[in-house]
Amino acid sequence: MRVTLHQDKCVASGQCVLAAQDVFDQRDEDGVAVLLDDNPPAEAHDDVRHAAAVCPALAITLAES
Amino acid sequence: MNTTRNVVIVGASVAGLTTAVTLRTLGYDGRLTLIGDEPHTPYDRPPLSKQILAGTWEPDRITLRTDEELSALDAELLFGRSATGLDIAAGRVLLDGGDSVSYGSLVIATGVNPCRLPGTDLAGVHLLRTLDDALALRAALLRGPKVAVVGAGFLGAEAAAAARGMGLDVTLIDPRPVPMRRQFGDRVGALVGQLHQDHGVSVRCGTGVNQFLEIDGRVTGLELTDGIKLDADLVVVAVGAAPATGWLRGSGLLLTNGVECDATCRAAPGVYAAGDVASWHNSHFDAPMRLEHRLNATEQAQAVARNLLGEELPFAPVPYFWTDQYDARIQAYGVFPADADLAVLHGELENRRFVAAYGHRGRVVGVLGWNCPRELRKLRQLVVDRAPWSSIGAQECLTAAW
Numbered sequence: 001m002r003v004t005l006h007q008d009k010c011v012a013s014g015q016c017v018l019a020a021q022d023v024f025d026q027r028d029e030d031g032v033a034v035l036l037d038d039n040p041p042a043e044a045h046d047d048v049r050h051a052a053a054v055c056p057a058l059a060i061t062l063a064e065s
Numbered sequence: 066m067n068t069t070r071n072v073v074i075v076g077a078s079v080a081g082l083t084t085a086v087t088l089r090t091l092g093y094d095g096r097l098t099l100i101g102d103e104p105h106t107p108y109d110r111p112p113l114s115k116q117i118l119a120g121t122w123e124p125d126r127i128t129l130r131t132d133e134e135l136s137a138l139d140a141e142l143l144f145g146r147s148a149t150g151l152d153i154a155a156g157r158v159l160l161d162g163g164d165s166v167s168y169g170s171l172v173i174a175t176g177v178n179p180c181r182l183p184g185t186d187l188a189g190v191h192l193l194r195t196l197d198d199a200l201a202l203r204a205a206l207l208r209g210p211k212v213a214v215v216g217a218g219f220l221g222a223e224a225a226a227a228a229r230g231m232g233l234d235v236t237l238i239d240p241r242p243v244p245m246r247r248q249f250g251d252r253v254g255a256l257v258g259q260l261h262q263d264h265g266v267s268v269r270c271g272t273g274v275n276q277f278l279e280i281d282g283r284v285t286g287l288e289l290t291d292g293i294k295l296d297a298d299l300v301v302v303a304v305g306a307a308p309a310t311g312w313l314r315g316s317g318l319l320l321t322n323g324v325e326c327d328a329t330c331r332a333a334p335g336v337y338a339a340g341d342v343a344s345w346h347n348s349h350f351d352a353p354m355r356l357e358h359r360l361n362a363t364e365q366a367q368a369v370a371r372n373l374l375g376e377e378l379p380f381a382p383v384p385y386f387w388t389d390q391y392d393a394r395i396q397a398y399g400v401f402p403a404d405a406d407l408a409v410l411h412g413e414l415e416n417r418r419f420v421a422a423y424g425h426r427g428r429v430v431g432v433l434g435w436n437c438p439r440e441l442r443k444l445r446q447l448v449v450d451r452a453p454w455s456s457i458g459a460q461e462c463l464t465a466a467w
Contacts, residue, residue: 014442031438056359
């Protein structure tokens with residue numbers, strides 16, 4: 001799985017961090033999401049799919065391999 | 066297990082589309098029909114009053130799914146069609162033009178319609194709900210009018226900020242004493258009012274509108290309840306919205322505050338509702354709820370898809386919503402009752418950089434962050450845990466916060 005985070009769309013809701021905290025974090029200054037792992041391990045895939053599905057700014061796209 | 070093979074979804078914005086996507090993700094391979102009354106490909110609404118109005122984003126950027134993703138849904142897409150009635154006994158949705166669609170299971174996701182005021186039909190008066198509304202308002206703002214915004218909730222406050230960001234003369238009017246009072250209460254609402262004043266908006270809160278002034282069918286101003294007459298070439302009416310349930314009258318569904326549902330978002334056997342139109346019992350707060358928030362549309366649609374396929378679990382989320390105005394990003398988790406107490410947990414109110422907790426009946430029911438996204442996310446757990454109010458430091462509690 002390849003994860004792409006579009007920071008220019010991010011509204012800093014933090015929903016991705018709540019869903020998959022090993023894959024996403026937030027910047028200190030403005031809360032914009034940060035991608036920690038663009039190729040997460042299989043056990044994180046369900047959480048990452050959930051993060052992409054709930055992102056209120058549609059800022060996360062996934063390419064499933 | 067519900068064995069339906071024919072799901073019809075009425076409403077093709079976030080809630081309707083997310084229901085369809087989630088059904089397919091969960092393996093539903095039966096018939097799927099998605100009906101939406103707008104001709105556009107489904108799009109996202111929060112940017113309408115922000116980036117679209119400000120002109121920083123083009124409309125194609127808010128599309129919810131590409132054409133390829135929509136066709137991969139393997140659904141019949143009836144866009145630009147309105148549902149006009151529901152016959153539950155026959156399992157049919159009636160459409161404009163006289164035809165109808167039969168269903169095995171139905172999802173109602175028709176959202177809300179903006180409320181109107183006498184005068185809304187005048188030229189120069191704008192509502193803001195759809196993409197077409199936003200583009201029309203943007204085009205009118207570019208002509209450099211003197212602007213009055215009636216209603217200082219989410220939409221009105223954001224529209225005022227966008228218009229002011231274009232350098233326009235803007236007045237923000239609301240009959241309540243401070244902006245966003247219904248959302249955040251008096252203290253935080255007063256800070257929102259100060260924010261607008263600091264950016265040059267004339268804030269007239271505590272004042273209603275007596276009448277719209279006009280010449281030859283075009284608005285020229287407003288007469289306020291305090292007797293003052295205000296010139297305006299353009300008026301934005303943002304006085305709330307009502308659930309879009311007109312097509313359901315006479316269906317037998319209970320329509321008190323939107324479509325009334327049980328804790329699993331079910332309105333009747335085989336009939337569910339999701340998004341702004343749905344009223345349900347949120348067991349986490351033990352309260353009836355109907356939310357017009359972006360994230361709720363997604364989460365409720367996901368819950369409806371699961372329940373429709375047989376999960377039948379209560380939908381009990383901690384609501385999340387946000388607003389962007391100027392350089393302020395205000396985010397909130399939970400609920401914010403009018404008689405709640407307020408305590409600052411991080412930062413200071415006066416600096417407009419803080420996290421505040423809202424307490425009700427001895428529990429933390431909401432947390433609100435102003436330009437503090439990270440800290441707010443960590444403190445969300447207080448709402449999840451329904452933490453005792455006494456546990457967060459009562460000495461910081463601001464009495465008469467509301």
